[in-house]
Every structure is written in C-alpha cells, then in structure tokens.
Amino acid sequence: MEINYLIENLKSLLIKYSSDKTQVEENLFELFSSFQTKEGNQNIENFAEFVLLASSLFEIKARRMLPQDDDVEWMDEVEILKDKDLAFARLLQFRAFSEIGIAMASRIKNSENQIKAFKYYQTKSLFPRPDVNYIIERDKFFSVAKEVFTRYKTIEGFKHIDKDLPDLQIAIDQFLKIIDSRLTTSFEEILRDLNSSREAIAFFLALLEAVRWGFVKADQDSIGITIEKSYEL
Amino acid sequence: MNYKKVISSILLISDGSIDHEYFLENFKIDKNKLFKIYEEVNESLKENELGFYIKYNEVSADLVTSKDITEELKNFKPPSVLRGLSTPALETLSIVAYEQPVTKLKVSEIRGVESESSLKTLEARGLIEKSGVLDIPGNPILYSTTQLFLEKMDISSIDELPILGDYFSNIEEE
C-alpha cells in the first residue's frame, strides 16, 4: 500500500508537471512526510532507496528533460536563462553523453567477454624478483592513503554509487520489448506483471528514460499513464 | 631464435598487453614480420581448436580467450570494471572520454550536477586519471581516460572513439 502511494506521488511528479514550483515542492513534501509517518519502519532501507530514486527523478524533472505538453513550455523557461543557445546546446550535450555512456558500457561489457591470460606470477620463477621499474612517491602514497580512509569514514555518504540498484539497462530493454509487442499500453498494466517494488521502480525509471529518448510517448489521464510507441525516430 | 615460441610465451606471462615496439626493438624485426608471426600463432591455435588467440591492434598485442566460449568461462571471468557503476558515472565517463582533458567544473557544467563523486568513482576504478592542471588561476585538475579504458573499449587510442554523431544520428530529427 505504501509503495502504491509512493508511485502515485512519483507519477504526479513526472506527469503533472507545473511551472508552479510549489506543486513540485508539495509533492516532495508529501513524499517525505509519508516516510516520517512510517516511524520505526523496518524497511527503512527500501525507503532510503526510494528517496534516492525520488530525488533522482526530481533532478531529471528539474532539468526539464521531459517533453511537456504541446505548448513546449520548457522553451519559455530556457529563454529565462541568459544565454538560450548555450543552455540548449548543453541540454543536447547532456542528452548525448547520457546515451553515449550507456553505449560505451555495452561496448565495454562486450570486450570483457574476452579474458586475458593471467600468468604473470610465473615470472617469479624466471626472475628473482619482478624487475619492474617503478618508484613509490611517498607523498603521493600518503595522500592516497589519507583520501581512501577519509572516503571510507564517510562511505555512508556515497554508498549509493555502488548500491545494487535495479539494473536500469535491463529494465529499459524489457520495457521497450513490451512496448514493441503491445504498441499501446499503460503503466498500470505493466505494473501488474511485476513481482516487486524494485522492479516497479526500475520500470518507472525505464519509462522516464524511454520518454526522454523519444522511444515512447506517455500521457496521463484520470485512469493512469498511457504509453504509446513513438514512430518519430 | 624461434620467434614464434618466444613471442607467444612472452605474451602468456606478460602482465597486460605488450606494445609491438617492445618486440621490434628487442628482436630487431620489422612490423610486417611481427604481424606475420602473430598470424602464424593464431592459425596454429585455431587449427588445433585451442580456445585463445593473439588479439592485436595498431599498438599492442595480448593473448585472450575466444568470444565463442564466454559462457563456459564465466566462473573465471574477473569482476566487470562496470560493476555497480551508476548511470551518472557512465555519463561522466563519456564526457571525460570525449572532452578530455577536462576539468571537474566542465563535467559538472555539462551534466548540470556536481560530479566529484562520479569522477572519484571512475578514478578508483582506473578508468580515468588526473592528467595535469589547467593553466588558469586556481589550476583546476584535468582528467583524462586511462590505458585501461582504451583496453576495455577495445581501441588503441582515443582517436578511435566513435564519432559522436554515430551514436545517435536521430537527435537532429527530433
């Protein structure tokens, strides 16, 4: 039940976008209030994850990455910035790099299928000691040590970096597969086939990404979010 | 000297790939001859159905397993350099790759968010490194991709990175 409430809230963040900041703020406030009322909840980790995702969504939202209604509201907003062209270029640039990052990752994954010979230890019997020319710069060594232990001390602060979040790429692939087979569907319909809140989150993010890339169009009405395959690409 | 024998075994026990330059200098042979030796080794390995071969590009060579047995080797596969890397980290990696050398500020500007932790994560993975400082007040640190990044991308220099446009020729049509 809680999770449904959260998803509802996230949906309003996504779809009911309003240039009125207070709307977004209210939504976030509600979202966070709902965590507070769950005092002593054992699932605090799940919620923490959710807050993280919610804030990522909010961030994406804040960057106006999502296409708005027909009146291209975001253009007006870009106008507000001193240098419209620069802002637009950056927007494109960001979209580009975001996509390239994923393309590069799949290329790296592919190349990692070829595993390298690892027999360096055999040189130990060939040479008394590996004769590798290197020096350890003391200052660098200590500054690295300091940095790594500082990081460890504050590891809570950026644990999310390595946190085992749902694999977005897999979710996107699955999501697009569903869209390809159904052409038109709704977010609710997709949720029905899922087994866990984690998957729901992943699919929600996948929906965002797909909208962002222009693979699908999403509309919200009183029933829910309708998703339609986009043929413009 | 039996080059085939010595070169194949050096590739076996080397830590990482070996620059062609190393063989050319030590064995006083030319690049054509060296590539011919690689090819001879590879033919032998293939004919005899051994599961590895010499993979080489314009710069270096190494012994690696064939792609067609990836599934069977999965127990021996080292953890991926990408393990646990988030989308933000990948974004940051792509910006460093294409804009290098690049400062933290520039990366943050492009992404629209503070990018220090992503840069640190990528640096700790060995995918990027500090490559110098910018000659302006404050001397901000410049980041570049590493040799490991090239290896992982399966290219021999950053000039071989695909042209940006190739990734998404669709954007302009939107």
Place this chain on the structure above:
Amino acid sequence: MNYKKVISSILLISDGSIDHEYFLENFKIDKNKLFKIYEEVNESLKENELGFYIKYNEVSADLVTSKDITEELKNFKPPSVLRGLSTPALETLSIVAYEQPVTKLKVSEIRGVESESSLKTLEARGLIEKSGVLDIPGNPILYSTTQLFLEKMDISSIDELPILGDYFSNIEEE
C-alpha cells in the same frame, strides 16, 4: 562441448594451477579423459612450436612456459604495462600497509570496489604477499606488505609509516 578449447582457455586465464577435480566435477569426465585432453593440447602446442605447455601432476594443472626458452625469456623480461603504480594499485597498497594483515574482502570494502586485480598486481610486483589465512569459515587469505615495500618506502618497519591521524584512528572505533 569442445573440452580441448574450454580447458585450454581456462588454464590460460586461471590465477595459479587448477585442480583436476574442478574439470572432473564440472565437465563430468574421468581422469583418463582429462589427461588425454591435456596431452592433445600439449601435442598441438609442441607441433606448432608455441612456447608453453600444460604442466600437470597428480593434483593440478597449469599452462606454463617451456623450459627450453627459459634463457631467452630471462634476456627479454616482459615489460609491464603499469610501469608506475596506478591510483587503484596505490589505494590498495595503502590499505594493505595500514590495515595489514588484511583480507581481499576488507580491502574491497574500504575501497568500495572489487580489488582482486590490484592485489594481484601488487603481489606480482613483490610489494605485498600472502601472509596467512583468517581463522573463520572459508579461511580467507591475509595480505601483508613485503620487505621490498619497506625498501621502496625507505623505512625499516611498518611502524614507521606516518600516522594518518583522525582518518585512521576513527576507523578502528567503528
């Protein structure tokens, strides 16, 4: 499955020798068959004059360089790609230095990333060594720094490493 292909490549990428048991269990073959495969691989390697072979005893097998080229290899020490120590290697080295004896898991935990390959690199360079096992289930290997490390750092014992102050002392309290 093409056993020859898979077994030869597993031996290529393994870190150390592989117990026959591993192949027998995973591939459901008997020891005779396994040894026959080793011999087949060795024949192919020998016929084609490649500089390595499968060396095996009653317990395990590994792909090693042929004895007859030991001399040549001594003259041509394979160069190391990582001539200096990369940031990941330095990070790992500093953790081993300050936390020794320490397991791979602990190192990975502190760094926040899988650290196996860095440990291997440092071990291969003689800067750290296996110094025992932890007396808990699974008996994880403990790593410590070596005499060479002390020499490189120009200190006579690890007690001479500078105290990292707050950074370090707080960790133990956690």
